[in-house]
Amino acid sequence: MKPLPPSAEQQLRQLREELAATQAQLRQAGRLAALGQLVAGVAHELNGPLSCLSANTALLRDYLAELPPATAAQAATRGELAQLLDDTQAGVRQLLRIAGGLKDYARPAGQDGWEWADLHQGLEATLNLAAHELRRNARLVRDYGQLPPVPCVPAQLNQVLLNLLINAAQAIDGASGTITLRTGVRDDMAWFAVSDTGAGIAAAHLPHIFDPFFTTKPAGVGCGLGLALSRDIVRQHGGRIEVDSAPGQGSTFRVLLPLRRAAREAA
Numbered sequence: 001m002k003p004l005p006p007s008a009e010q011q012l013r014q015l016r017e018e019l020a021a022t023q024a025q026l027r028q029a030g031r032l033a034a035l036g037q038l039v040a041g042v043a044h045e046l047n048g049p050l051s052c053l054s055a056n057t058a059l060l061r062d063y064l065a066e067l068p069p070a071t072a073a074q075a076a077t078r079g080e081l082a083q084l085l086d087d088t089q090a091g092v093r094q095l096l097r098i099a100g101g102l103k104d105y106a107r108p109a110g111q112d113g114w115e116w117a118d119l120h121q122g123l124e125a126t127l128n129l130a131a132h133e134l135r136r137n138a139r140l141v142r143d144y145g146q147l148p149p150v151p152c153v154p155a156q157l158n159q160v161l162l163n164l165l166i167n168a169a170q171a172i173d174g175a176s177g178t179i180t181l182r183t184g185v186r187d188d189m190a191w192f193a194v195s196d197t198g199a200g201i202a203a204a205h206l207p208h209i210f211d212p213f214f215t216t217k218p219a220g221v222g223c224g225l226g227l228a229l230s231r232d233i234v235r236q237h238g239g240r241i242e243v244d245s246a247p248g249q250g251s252t253f254r255v256l257l258p259l260r261r262a263a264r265e266a267a
Contacts (some may be wrong), residue, residue, distance in 0.1 A: 033121040045100045053091045057091025061085045116149040119157070119192060123181065126158045136231045138179045138196070144153055145184035150257055156233045157255075163226040165251050171251060186256065189239070193254040201245040209243070230255075 064082055101198035125141070136142055160226045168179045177197040184191055201209065208214045212228040234241050 002225055032187065047096070050092055050096050050099060054089065054096065056090060057085055057089045061089070080115050082177040112152055114153055116156040117152050117157075119150050119152075119183065119190065120144060120149050122154050122158050123161060123183070123192060126161045127163065128182070130162060130169070133166055134167045134179060136169070138177050141178060141180040143180060143182040145182070145220045147190050148182055148259065150190050150259065152231075152237055152257060157237070157257075160230040160233050160255060161192065161194070164255075167226065167253075168194050168196035168198065168251070171196050171200075177250075185259070188259050189258045191254055193252055195250060195252040199252045200247040201243075201251055202247055206243065206245065209237055210241075 040224070047056040061082065064078060064085065067078065070078060072190055127134075165179065172179075179197075180193075182193045203212075203215060209226050210231045212225060212229075233256070234255055239256045240259075242253075242254040242256065243251065
């Protein structure tokens with residue numbers, strides 16, 4: 001058997017690498033789908049007990065306010081109890097928002113996976129999930145424009161935004177910074193963008209950031225699939241991701257999604 005020429009060997013090696021990357025992406029997509037179902041189920045189960053706790057806390061607060069006049073010492077104790085109930089109520093409301101965000105984040109789409117979606121609703125649901133990661137070292141700024149409904153698979157776009165938010169937070173790890181989330185319309189495209197004031201991306205790395213398994217993060221922090229999966233999802237939506245970054249000047253990732261289907265539907 002004759003050996004393959006060098007060019008054929010290189011093509012075969014490249015095909016094998018692409019196949020391995022595709023298989024890894026499929027495995028990751030399968031895990032994400034299973035995780036989405038689990039998350040939606042957990043959020044549904046949490047919603048009932050949390051709603052009951054919220055109602056009971058509000059009722060106790062009302063009972064406390066209706067108690068007859070008391071001595072100064074009793075009044076002070078009642079004030080402390082009222083504050084504790086108010087704090088509890090605020091915590092329960094936050095948990096309900098998180099549970100609602102989980103349901104919105106992982107909610108199934110229509111039968112074919114596509115639906116007309118409010119991107120801002122998906123953005124807010126994803127921000128609820130990423131709040132802990134963002135609060136550690138970044139200030140979040142919203143700069144939303146007017147957006148029409150967009151034809152998409154909402155859960156997939158939520159995953160794209162989550163990847164971009166986590167990357168932005170990690171880019172400014174160890175220093176206080178700002179992450180800005182913007183939305184708008186350009187020509188026939190709706191877009192959302194995530195900007196950070198982090199370290200930026202080296203020019204030599206920019207051509208490779210969407211390559212599967214490419215990462216500059218320390219071992220155990222990332223596997224280099226987040227941006228590759230995000231690009232594939234956006235491409236499946238007929239869109240694209242634009243990147244603007246330089247060392248020391250932060251980064252901006254802008255996701256553009258077509259509105260052509262919306263125009264035809266309106267016609």
